[in-house]
Every structure is written in C-alpha cells, then in structure tokens.
Amino acid sequence: MEHTGWFKDRVFYQIWPRSFYDGDNDGMGDLWGVLQKLDYIKSLGCDGIWFSPLYPSPGVDCGYDVADYMDIDPRFGGMEAFEKVLEEAHKRDMKVIMDLVVNHTSDQHPWFQLSRLKVDPYTDYYIWRPAGKNGKLPNNWDSLFEGKAWQYDELRGEYYLHLFSVGQPDLNMDNPRVREEVKKILRFWLEKGVDGFREDVITFISKVEGLPNDLLPAAKGLRKFNHGPHIHEYLSEFQRDVLSRYDCVTLAESPVITPRMALRYIEEGPEQEIDMMIQFETAAADCFLVEYLPLPFSLRRLKAAFSRWQKILSGRGWNMLYLENHDHPRVISRYGSEEYRVESGKALAAAYLFQQGTPFVYQGQEIGMLNWHPRDPEEYEDVQTLWHYRNRFTFLGKKLRLRLLWRASRDSARTPLQWSGEKNAGFTKAEKPWFTVNDNYREINAEKEERDPDSVLNFYRKAIALRKSLKAVRYGNYREYDRLSGRRYVYSREFEGERLLVICSFSKKEQRFRAPRGFSPGSAELLLQNYPDAPEGRLRPYECRVYRWER
Ligand code: GLC
Numbered sequence: 202m203e204h205t206g207w208f209k210d211r212v213f214y215q216i217w218p219r220s221f222y223d224g225d226n227d228g229m230g231d232l233w234g235v236l237q238k239l240d241y242i243k244s245l246g247c248d249g250i251w252f253s254p255l256y257p258s259p260g261v262d263c264g265y266d267v268a269d270y271m272d273i274d275p276r277f278g279g280m281e282a283f284e285k286v287l288e289e290a291h292k293r294d295m296k297v298i299m300d301l302v303v304n305h306t307s308d309q310h311p312w313f314q315l316s317r318l319k320v321d322p323y324t325d326y327y328i329w330r331p332a333g334k335n336g337k338l339p340n341n342w343d344s345l346f347e348g349k350a351w352q353y354d355e356l357r358g359e360y361y362l363h364l365f366s367v368g369q370p371d372l373n374m375d376n377p378r379v380r381e382e383v384k385k386i387l388r389f390w391l392e393k394g395v396d397g398f399r400e401d402v403i404t405f406i407s408k409v410e411g412l413p414n415d416l417l418p419a420a421k422g423l424r425k426f427n428h429g430p431h432i433h434e435y436l437s438e439f440q441r442d443v444l445s446r447y448d449c450v451t452l453a454e455s456p457v458i459t460p461r462m463a464l465r466y467i468e469e470g471p472e473q474e475i476d477m478m479i480q481f482e483t484a485a486a487d488c489f490l491v492e493y494l495p496l497p498f499s500l501r502r503l504k505a506a507f508s509r510w511q512k513i514l515s516g517r518g519w520n521m522l523y524l525e526n527h528d529h530p531r532v533i534s535r536y537g538s539e540e541y542r543v544e545s546g547k548a549l550a551a552a553y554l555f556q557q558g559t560p561f562v563y564q565g566q567e568i569g570m571l572n573w574h575p576r577d578p579e580e581y582e583d584v585q586t587l588w589h590y591r592n593r594f595t596f597l598g599k600k601l602r603l604r605l606l607w608r609a610s611r612d613s614a615r616t617p618l619q620w621s622g623e624k625n626a627g628f629t630k631a632e633k634p635w636f637t638v639n640d641n642y643r644e645i646n647a648e649k650e651e652r653d654p655d656s657v658l659n660f661y662r663k664a665i666a667l668r669k670s671l672k673a674v675r676y677g678n679y680r681e682y683d684r685l686s687g688r689r690y691v692y693s694r695e696f697e698g699e700r701l702l703v704i705c706s707f708s709k710k711e712q713r714f715r716a717p718r719g720f721s722p723g724s725a726e727l728l729l730q731n732y733p734d735a736p737e738g739r740l741r742p743y744e745c746r747v748y749r750w751e752r
Contacts, residue, residue, distance in 0.1 A: 214247035223629035232282035246665030261368035266307035296396035328362035342422025397450035436474040460513035477521035492609035520558025530613035534572035544743035569657035725750035
C-alpha cells in the first residue's frame with residue numbers, strides 16, 4: 202500500500218490513560234473519559250492521538266507490562282470503549298496510534314507462565330540462562346529500573362533477563378515464533394483500524410549473541426542490547442510482512458541514539474524501517490543522559506541538540522518533536538521557569554512547534570502544568586522512582602533525596618490532568634483519585650486556561666494553527682542564529698521566499714537583542730508573541746516572537 206506520509210501534517214496529543222480523565226468515576230482515567238474529551242483535543246488543533254498502553258496489565262510499570270496484547274484493560278473500558286473512541290476519533294479526522302511494547306511482556310502474560318514450565322512452543326519465548334559458576338549471575342548487565350537485570354525463577358530453576366522491572370521479562374526476539382507473535386499483534390490492531398504504533402524501546406530487541414559482559418560496567422550492558430546485531434533485520438521483517446501493507450505510521454523509541462544513527466532506521470527510501478525516532482538528546486539538557494544525574498539546565502546544549510536533529514535529518518528523514526512525555530518531568534519546571542510559568546510555557550512551545558517534524562503534546566503540557574512535589578517519598582507510584590529512592594544516593598539525607606526526585610521522577614508529570622478548580626481538579630467524581638492531584642490545581646487548570654485568551658492553552662491553539670498554515674514549517678530550511686547565546690534561541694525556516702523567524706528568550710532578565718542581519722522588524726509581520734507589544738531591540742523575560750518576512 203502507498204505510504205502517503207499523512208503524519209507529516211499532523212500534531213499528536215499523547216494520552217497517558219490513567220491520569221487523563223475518569224469517565225466512569227472509579228478514580229482512574231479511562232477511555233470513556235477520553236471519549237468526552239475528544240473535542241477538547243481536537244480544539245487544540247491536534248489531529249492524532251498516541252495512547253500509552255491500554256492493554257490488560259498488572260500495572261507494575263503502569264501498563265508497560267502487558268499481560269494480553271489483543272485486548273483492552275477493563276479498567277479503561279475494555280474493547281467496547283476503545284472501538285467507540287476509535288470510531289469517534291476517525292469521525293473527527295483524528296488518527297489513533299497504539300503503544301507497541303514488545304521488548305518485554307508482563308510476568309503475568311500466559312507466554313511467560315508457560316515458559317517457566319517449559320511448555321512448548323513457549324520454552325524459548327524469553328531469555329533464560331542457568332546460573333554461572335558459584336551461583337554467579339549470567340552476566341553483569343543492570344536493569345534500567347531495579348538492580349541487576351537477572352531474576353531467578355524457582356519454578357524453572359533458571360534466571361530470566363529483565364532490562365526493566367522484575368515483572369517485565371524480556372522476550373527472545375531471536376526466536377522466529379516470537380517475531381510471528383509480534384506480527385500477529387500488529388495485524389490485529391491495524392485490522393481494527395488503528396493508524397500506527399509508537400514502538401516502546403524497540404532498539405533493545407536484539408541482544409548480542411551469547412549475552413557477553415559489558416566491560417564498562419557503568420554502561421549497564423546498554424552497548425550489548427541497544428541497536429543490537431539483528432535490529433535492522435527484525436524491523437525490516439515487520440515492515441515487509443505487515444506494516445508496508447497499511448498506510449500506517451511508526452515511531453520508534455530509542456533511549457540512546459544520535460541523528461546519524463537514526464538515519465539507519467528512518468532514512469526515506471526503499472530500506473526505510475521506521476517513520477520517526479523518539480530520541481532523548483533534546484530531553485537531556487539538564488542532566489547527564491537521564492534525569493537522575495542532574496546538571497544545571499543548559500540552553501546551549503538544548504539548542505545544539507535541536508539543531509543537530511534538524512540539520513542532519515533535513516531532506517532525508519522526518520523528526521519527531523516533543524518537549525514532554527510520561528517519562529520526563531514537566532518541561533516548564535525543567536527548561537523554563539515556574540515563576541514565569543505562562544511566559545516560559547509559551548516560549549517553549551514556540552521553540553519546538555516551528556521546527557520540521559511532527560510535534561507531540563503530552564497531556565497537561567498545553568495548560569502549563571508543573572512538577573508535582575510530594576512531601577513523602579512513599580507517595581510515589583513509579584517503580585523506577587521508588588527503586589532510586591531506596592537504593593541510590595542513600596548517603597544523602599531524606600530531604601535532599603526527595604528534592605532530587607522532584608526533579609527526576611517520572612511521577613512529576615503523571616499526576617491527574619487538572620481540568621478545573623473543583624474537587625480532585627475535576628479529574629474524577631470518585632472520592633479519591635488513583636493518584637495524588639498536584640495541589641496547584643486551583644491556579645492551574647484547563648477551565649481557567651480556557652477562559653483566559655492569553656493563557657498557555659490558547660497560545661498552543663494559536664501556535665498549532667499557525668504552524669499548519671505555513672508551508673515553511675513543513676518544507677523549509679532550518680537555520681540557527683545566535684548559536685553561542687546561553688539566553689536566546691533564534692532560528693529561521695525558509696521555503697520559496699517565505700521566511701519565518703522564531704525568537705525565544707530563556708532568561709528571567711530583560712536583555713538587549715539585535716535581530717539577524719537582513720531582518721528588520723519594520724518590514725516583517727509579527728505572527729505570534731507572548732507579550733502584548735513588541736518593542737525593538739530588547740526581549741523581556743521568556744519573551745517569544747514569530748515573524749514572517751518575504752525575501
Ligand atoms: C519506555 C516507556 C516507559 C517504560 C519503559 C519500559 O521507555 O516509555 O514508560 O517504563 O519503556 O517499557
């Protein structure tokens with residue numbers, strides 16, 4: 202089937218179902234809730250939805266531990282609710298993509314239960330190894346979530362590999378039967394009418410043969426399973442046997458990847474395996490690789506990452522643009538300023554929405570939600586956060602460790618969406634929501650944002666509408682100015698004589714600003730801004746402007 206590239210003109214909204222909206226009043230978000238909010242999502246200008254996992258799951262990793270790939274969790278409304286959402290989304294010309302989580306399953310998945318018992322054909326569905334000499338673990342890899350990557354199973358008398366939590370055993374993708382299972386899952390959902398997949402840590406699915414030790418223990422084994430030896434073969438197989446038969450989109454998550462490496466997967470042409478890559482470089486401007494290793498925010502690092510991806514992919518591959526998702530704390534709290542929440546929320550939006558690629562907006566980002574600050578670490582829900590709290594930096598005092606988690610935890614951005622100033626932020630009518638509501642909900646909520654024409658929400662609406670109306674955003678060349686500035690991000694996009702100039706301040710201080718050569722604000726049209734006027738030569742805290750001028 203022809204691959205039309207429809208995704209290049211769309212803006213996606215990411216729903217993390219547990220915390221989006223509770224439609225059946227049991228305290229947890231669900232698809233009935235989504236159904237009621239489709240028009241809200243569409244009103245943002247978003248015409249695609251990526252659903253974080255909706256499948257039945259014990260919830261050890263909030264659904265990223267799948268117990269049944271062909272069904273929808275009854276807590277989210279089951280298949281009935283999903284089909285309704287899909288139908289209603291399509292009626293509104295909104296595409297729907299699922300999360301495909303096949304690096305691992307839940308330990309409750311029947312495949313795993315049968316594999317433990319060595320029942321064929323499931324015996325080799327997972328990565329099992331006997332203990333090494335003197336009871337040593339099969340190798341020195343670490344789990345990304347909790348301790349070592351191996352867990353002993355009494356029933357089978359062997360260790361299994363889990364790159365994530367103990368409840369998420371890794372599938373053995375080298376087994377052709379497992380790959381057939383993946384294809385069945387893909388077909389099942391495509392036949393149901395979904396429009397594509399976000400593929401969870403998909404670059405981890407091929408492990409180096411023999412599972413050797415990583416000689417650099419700090420790398421946690423990553424070099425032995427990320428972009429492994431058969432990755433391109435397997436992704437091409439999925440592409441050839443299933444995906445190429447549908448006009449669907451794929452986006453691959455890869456925690457460690459450069460744009461040049463990404464091109465191996467996404468370069469357009471007959472060998473293309475994936476449409477877009479979810480990279481982490483732009484998500485690491487205030488840390489060393491992951492948020493648990495914090496550094497001061499560096500605008501230069503952020504700009505360099507943005508520009509690298511824009512330039513290297515240009516004309517060859519398509520970018521996936523994002524500032525937030527369910528794995529990272531809120532971006533205003535990280536890269537902007539809580540004090541200048543509204544201004545910096547808008548400047549951040551302008552910083553990424555006019556780049557080339559398909560933007561994703563994570564629930565709550567559009568209303569400028571901030572990080573959650575629990576008083577007690579036991580309030581955390583996330584398996585990774587709790588493990589860190591209990592095992593890392595334990596020499597530091599409790600208070601300091603908690604503060605580090607405020608900055609690092611995925612739960613900082615997983616609290617219920619703040620719909621209104623009513624009880625539980627209007628997220629649920631149940632007495633108690635499944636997860637703590639951020640106590641700033643009376644100041645920050647969708648209803649309030651809706652009423653204020655100058656809110657972050659209404660800025661997103663304008664920016665997305667503008668983006669869609671400008672050819673230069675889809676096709677234009679990208680150029681960065683003021684590269685060395687640590688306080689301003691300035692870039693242009695140019696296509697057939699139409700030029701856009703995006704200027705964003707990332708500073709709490711007012712600053713002098715000289716426009717790039719050849720540009721005079723007098724002859725340019727100001728299309729979007731976050732202050733009521735636009736004086737020449739200076740920028741106020743977190744000011745942003747988008748200009749158009751003809752050459
Ligand atoms: C991805 C998901 C994350 C999940 C992990 C394991 O990184 O985005 O939420 O915990 O994979 O599936």
